[in-house]
Amino acid sequence: MSTSLYERLGGTDGIQRIANVLVDNHAANPVTAARFVDTDLDKAKKGAAEFFISGTGGPNVYTGLDMVAVHRGMNISETELVAVLSDALDALRKNNVGQREQEEVLFILFSMRDDVLAQ
Ligand code: HEM
Numbered sequence: 001m002s003t004s005l006y007e008r009l010g011g012t013d014g015i016q017r018i019a020n021v022l023v024d025n026h027a028a029n030p031v032t033a034a035r036f037v038d039t040d041l042d043k044a045k046k047g048a049a050e051f052f053i054s055g056t057g058g059p060n061v062y063t064g065l066d067m068v069a070v071h072r073g074m075n076i077s078e079t080e081l082v083a084v085l086s087d088a089l090d091a092l093r094k095n096n097v098g099q100r101e102q103e104e105v106l107f108i109l110f111s112m113r114d115d116v117l118a119q
Contacts, residue, residue, distance in 0.1 A: 004057030008101050012053055018091050019049035025087035032083050035074070055108065067115035075118045085109055 009015050023045045027036045036044070047064050054062035064070065088109055092102045 005104055006056040006058035015052045016049045018095050020045050021091035021094050029083050067112050071116045
Protein backbone atom coordinates (compact mmCIF):
# COMPACT_ATOMS: atom_id res chain seq x y z
CA MET A 1 0.00 0.00 0.00
CA SER A 2 1.30 3.47 -0.77
CA THR A 3 2.00 5.95 2.03
CA SER A 4 -0.45 8.84 2.26
CA LEU A 5 0.66 12.37 1.43
CA TYR A 6 -0.24 13.23 5.04
CA GLU A 7 2.39 10.77 6.30
CA ARG A 8 4.98 11.87 3.75
CA LEU A 9 4.53 15.51 4.87
CA GLY A 10 5.46 14.44 8.41
CA GLY A 11 1.96 13.85 9.78
CA THR A 12 0.21 16.39 12.00
CA ASP A 13 3.45 17.86 13.40
CA GLY A 14 5.09 18.22 9.98
CA ILE A 15 1.97 19.81 8.48
CA GLN A 16 1.63 22.22 11.41
CA ARG A 17 5.20 23.40 10.77
CA ILE A 18 4.47 23.86 7.05
CA ALA A 19 1.24 25.77 7.82
CA ASN A 20 3.08 28.06 10.24
CA VAL A 21 5.56 29.13 7.54
CA LEU A 22 2.77 29.37 4.95
CA VAL A 23 0.68 31.81 6.99
CA ASP A 24 3.75 33.84 8.03
CA ASN A 25 4.61 34.07 4.32
CA HIS A 26 1.12 35.38 3.45
CA ALA A 27 1.41 38.02 6.19
CA ALA A 28 4.85 39.11 4.89
CA ASN A 29 4.19 38.86 1.14
CA PRO A 30 3.48 42.36 -0.27
CA VAL A 31 0.93 40.89 -2.69
CA THR A 32 -1.20 39.32 0.08
CA ALA A 33 -0.24 41.11 3.34
CA ALA A 34 -3.16 43.56 3.25
CA ARG A 35 -5.61 40.64 3.24
CA PHE A 36 -4.26 39.39 6.56
CA VAL A 37 -3.85 42.58 8.66
CA ASP A 38 -6.99 41.83 10.71
CA THR A 39 -6.39 38.08 10.81
CA ASP A 40 -5.57 36.19 14.01
CA LEU A 41 -2.46 34.49 12.58
CA ASP A 42 -2.38 31.71 15.18
CA LYS A 43 -5.97 30.83 14.35
CA ALA A 44 -5.20 30.95 10.61
CA LYS A 45 -2.21 28.61 11.11
CA LYS A 46 -4.43 26.15 12.95
CA GLY A 47 -7.12 26.37 10.23
CA ALA A 48 -4.57 25.95 7.42
CA ALA A 49 -2.97 22.95 9.16
CA GLU A 50 -6.34 21.26 9.77
CA PHE A 51 -7.30 21.84 6.12
CA PHE A 52 -4.02 20.24 4.94
CA ILE A 53 -4.30 17.35 7.39
CA SER A 54 -7.82 16.52 6.22
CA GLY A 55 -7.02 17.03 2.53
CA THR A 56 -3.93 14.83 2.37
CA GLY A 57 -5.25 11.63 3.91
CA GLY A 58 -4.90 12.42 7.61
CA PRO A 59 -7.67 12.49 10.22
CA ASN A 60 -10.72 14.53 9.26
CA VAL A 61 -10.12 17.47 11.62
CA TYR A 62 -11.04 20.48 9.45
CA THR A 63 -14.21 22.14 10.74
CA GLY A 64 -14.08 25.36 8.68
CA LEU A 65 -16.19 26.33 5.72
CA ASP A 66 -15.61 25.01 2.19
CA MET A 67 -13.27 26.99 -0.07
CA VAL A 68 -16.03 28.74 -2.03
CA ALA A 69 -17.73 29.93 1.18
CA VAL A 70 -14.44 31.03 2.83
CA HIS A 71 -13.33 33.17 -0.12
CA ARG A 72 -16.70 34.37 -1.44
CA GLY A 73 -16.84 38.14 -1.91
CA MET A 74 -13.08 38.61 -1.43
CA ASN A 75 -12.61 39.28 -5.15
CA ILE A 76 -9.31 37.35 -5.25
CA SER A 77 -7.14 37.87 -8.35
CA GLU A 78 -4.92 35.44 -10.27
CA THR A 79 -1.89 37.44 -9.11
CA GLU A 80 -2.87 36.77 -5.51
CA LEU A 81 -3.41 33.09 -6.28
CA VAL A 82 0.12 32.82 -7.74
CA ALA A 83 1.49 34.60 -4.64
CA VAL A 84 -0.28 32.11 -2.34
CA LEU A 85 1.00 29.15 -4.38
CA SER A 86 4.54 30.60 -4.23
CA ASP A 87 4.18 31.01 -0.45
CA ALA A 88 3.13 27.37 -0.25
CA LEU A 89 6.12 26.17 -2.31
CA ASP A 90 8.46 28.20 -0.12
CA ALA A 91 6.91 26.73 3.06
CA LEU A 92 7.36 23.20 1.70
CA ARG A 93 10.99 23.82 0.73
CA LYS A 94 11.84 25.45 4.07
CA ASN A 95 10.53 22.29 5.74
CA ASN A 96 12.66 20.03 3.51
CA VAL A 97 9.66 18.40 1.83
CA GLY A 98 10.67 16.22 -1.15
CA GLN A 99 10.24 17.25 -4.78
CA ARG A 100 7.44 14.76 -5.42
CA GLU A 101 5.47 15.89 -2.36
CA GLN A 102 5.97 19.55 -3.33
CA GLU A 103 4.45 18.74 -6.72
CA GLU A 104 1.51 16.86 -5.20
CA VAL A 105 0.65 19.70 -2.80
CA LEU A 106 0.96 22.35 -5.50
CA PHE A 107 -1.27 20.32 -7.80
CA ILE A 108 -3.95 19.95 -5.11
CA LEU A 109 -3.86 23.68 -4.34
CA PHE A 110 -3.93 24.71 -7.99
CA SER A 111 -6.91 22.40 -8.58
CA MET A 112 -8.91 24.54 -6.16
CA ARG A 113 -8.32 27.77 -8.08
CA ASP A 114 -11.88 28.13 -9.37
CA ASP A 115 -13.26 27.85 -5.82
CA VAL A 116 -11.00 30.66 -4.59
CA LEU A 117 -10.82 33.16 -7.46
CA ALA A 118 -13.43 35.90 -7.97
CA GLN A 119 -16.43 34.26 -9.65
C1 HEM B 1 -5.85 27.15 -3.41
C2 HEM B 1 -5.72 28.29 -2.78
C3 HEM B 1 -6.24 28.54 -1.38
C4 HEM B 1 -6.60 27.67 -0.39
C5 HEM B 1 -6.57 26.14 -0.41
C6 HEM B 1 -7.03 28.47 0.75
C7 HEM B 1 -7.45 27.95 1.96
C8 HEM B 1 -7.91 28.69 3.03
C9 HEM B 1 -8.30 28.14 4.30
C10 HEM B 1 -8.29 26.66 4.67
C11 HEM B 1 -8.68 29.16 5.09
C12 HEM B 1 -9.07 29.09 6.58
C13 HEM B 1 -10.51 28.74 6.78
C14 HEM B 1 -10.79 28.41 8.25
O1 HEM B 1 -9.87 28.37 9.06
O2 HEM B 1 -11.94 28.19 8.55
C15 HEM B 1 -8.52 30.38 4.31
C16 HEM B 1 -8.82 31.65 4.75
C17 HEM B 1 -8.50 32.81 4.06
N1 HEM B 1 -7.96 32.90 2.81
FE1 HEM B 1 -7.51 31.35 1.61
N2 HEM B 1 -6.93 29.79 0.42
C18 HEM B 1 -6.45 29.88 -0.86
C19 HEM B 1 -6.19 31.03 -1.55
C20 HEM B 1 -6.32 32.31 -1.06
C21 HEM B 1 -5.90 33.51 -1.76
C22 HEM B 1 -5.30 33.56 -3.17
C23 HEM B 1 -6.16 34.56 -0.92
C24 HEM B 1 -5.88 36.02 -1.18
C25 HEM B 1 -4.74 36.55 -0.88
C26 HEM B 1 -6.74 34.01 0.29
C27 HEM B 1 -7.14 34.74 1.39
C28 HEM B 1 -7.72 34.23 2.52
C29 HEM B 1 -8.15 35.04 3.65
C30 HEM B 1 -8.08 36.58 3.73
C31 HEM B 1 -8.67 34.15 4.61
C32 HEM B 1 -9.32 34.51 5.95
C33 HEM B 1 -8.29 34.73 7.03
C34 HEM B 1 -8.99 35.12 8.31
O3 HEM B 1 -9.50 34.24 9.01
O4 HEM B 1 -9.00 36.32 8.59
N3 HEM B 1 -6.82 32.64 0.17
N4 HEM B 1 -8.06 30.05 3.06
